[in-house]
Amino acid sequence: MNSVALTRWSGEDAQRRVAKRYAAERRFKLLGLLAVGISVAFLVFLLATMLVRGVGGLSATFLAGSDSTDPAMAGVWGALKGSFLTILVTIGLAFPVGVLSAVYLEEFAPRNRWTDLIEVSINNLAAVPSIIFGLLGLAVFLNVLHLPRSAPLVGGLTLALMTMPVIVIAGRNAIKSVPPSIRDAALGVGASKMQVVFHHVLPLALPGILTGTIIGMARALGETAPLLMIGMRAFIAAPPQGISDPATVLPVQIFLWSDEVSRGFVEKTSAAIIVLLVFMLLMNGLAIYLRNRFERRW
């Protein structure tokens, strides 16, 4: 038995098998590289066309001005500020509510039919098309609560509804991945449930929660459809002064400009896309920086 096995390791047969295995691995690596190549190619194409078409449109007036019917006077500042305020409202609402929901569901809620139902609903909510949230925002915030139309407040609230499930799901996973031994350790020295969660579990889960939040925010930042529903597509010639002023946001502005007949707006559209990309890059960068800072603590 032994001698048979030994000879089979060095036989021609075996060498063929080894060669086949190596070939399969090489093929797989190539395939992966191809997949990455395709996505990078599209990104490069997008960036290149935008830069070529849009760089000419970037100017001080463009960055400092607001929307205008005249392409030469049209600027992106109003939309940028609108985006900023909207995201501020979204993050201010979605992050605490999402994290608290995650903590409650994961650490405090009893396991029963109701929590199961809630879990399914939240997972479902994360997959609901954004336009539905827009309709919801329109129905609840504008028609029922009579909040100001076209305002970052309403836009932020709507986007928060959309982002929250993502944060809850990411938060629950992050909390779940905190080793139970840490909980045991804290309980073992007589920490209360609350102390265990806020002193140990949450700090350890924070990097994971922030990752989920970044994804949610990036999605919210690029969202157009729900904002159209709540009136943020209006022509606004002055940058908003607060969250209840009428405003528009970058993606909507891009959408609006791309619809314009005037030739001058083609360049402006591309320039606005560059601004949006930079804005997103900055936000993601900040979030990643924050995440790493928390992670690096120990």
Place this chain on the structure above:
Amino acid sequence: MATQGHTLKAFDEDLDRLRALISEMGGLAEHAIGEAMRCLVDRDVDGAHRVIEDDKKLDALEIETEKRVVQLIALRAPMAGDLRDVVAALKISGVVERIGDYAKNISKRVAVLEDAGKIEPLSLLPEMARIASQMVHEVLNAFVNRDAEAALRVCERDKAVDDFYDSIFRTLLTHMMEDTHSIRHATHLLFVAKNLERVGDHATNIAEMVYYAATGRHMGERVKGADSVAA
């Protein structure tokens, strides 16, 4: 006692080998006593020399046992009943070696007694030796079988050996008083009897060890067959 073998079979083998060693030592010791008595009765000086020679085997086996016990404790870390067994084996090997020494001692006296005339107690000694060596045999069987009851029975027989000793002692004393020429031989015989009596005592000691190994309890205050040093 043990309902089943160890999960680690090699441990059982080690313990069995230890028991076999003790059995072998016991067999040699028994044989030595029997042979020594035969030589004494038959005035077989050459035979006696062989007994003395053979005692070296017993010494070697004792050393072997000690080695094995130390190894077993180091490698197998015996517990509870096993530990008591192993410790008992170590102690028993020492005692059996002593029993062998008594046989050797008796054999040494064969040459001295070669020219002795007929001394009456000589007829009692072989019977005493038979009982003593049977005690050794039975107590070692009890050890191998972990049989506390058998060990108790061995202890009861010690009384018979002691009685024999008392009786031989008196007879020899009378003998010496009657015939002062016989004092030299009679004294040697007295030592032979004393040696046999000690063999019986040692068998009892082993019985106590076996009892503790098998039950975990000490035999308690056993009524000892009064170690009489009459007169």
Place this chain on the structure above:
Amino acid sequence: MTMTQEKQPITTNSAVPFPSTAIAADAARDDAGIAKEDAAWTDRPEPAAGPAPITVETPSPEPQDTAEPAAGRTPKMRADRVSVFYGDKQALKDVSIEVHDDRVTAFIGPSGCGKSTFLRCLNRMNDTIAGARVAGQIELDGHDINAPDMDVVQLRARVGMVFQKPNPFPKSIYENVAYGPRIHGLAQGKSELDGIVEKSLRRAGLWDEVKDRLQESGTALSGGQQQRLCIARAIAVDPEVILMDEPCSALDPIATAKIEELIHELRGRYAIAIVTHNMQQAARVSQRTAFFHLGELIEYNRTSDIFTNPREQRTQDYITGRYG
């Protein structure tokens, strides 16, 4: 102390609020120099674990140590017919045991025999497991720990726990030890907290190794050091009982020996209960050993008796390696 006095203070014991009980008792035990006394063979009667009113400090002289440890002593913890169910499955059946001050009690038995489950009952760590149900009575100083007026957080401060895998918080060494005293408000001000941290680390035999790097992460220590840090963390809140759940199973022999030595030193200051898979370890560190099998307590006796002359055949089979 007379026998009657020993029996009677059950009620007074629990009347004194934590942590003064622990501290007073601690001081009293220090005075008596109990920690110094090595008594692997002689189990002394309990040295006044109780509150201040008892002034007589002389331990009763009779060395009488019956197989039934209950005689004439108030156990630190007493479990009476404790059963634990996980859902429909009964993990523990009618276990009655007493854990005494200044003694190390070891729980041994094959995996799944319920020894860890039982240990976790003693500070109600089973509360955290969904579907676990505990029946029967467990008392700490004569006070039911499952009673509605027993605060589980306070209970866990009084009955500390050390776990199988060293689990320091991912914080600094200092923070690890200071955490307990801080949440329980045991220290007024930084210097007092520093004192507690140093004392705890010293008792855990770790001070000399870490005193120059208290601000480094606790998780950067070696496994054995981490486990001693966890012990320091447990004793920082001045518990009365320390439960250890296989504290050495993840450690190498040298680290294990250090922990065992530490257990030896802590004995007398705290009642210690330890679960271990390593029978030699139970033999080395404990004075009482309880053997569990299939959720039942088979035998509870002096360690020296369990390992030389167990009464039950099942115990004998297990400790001699004939199990299964």
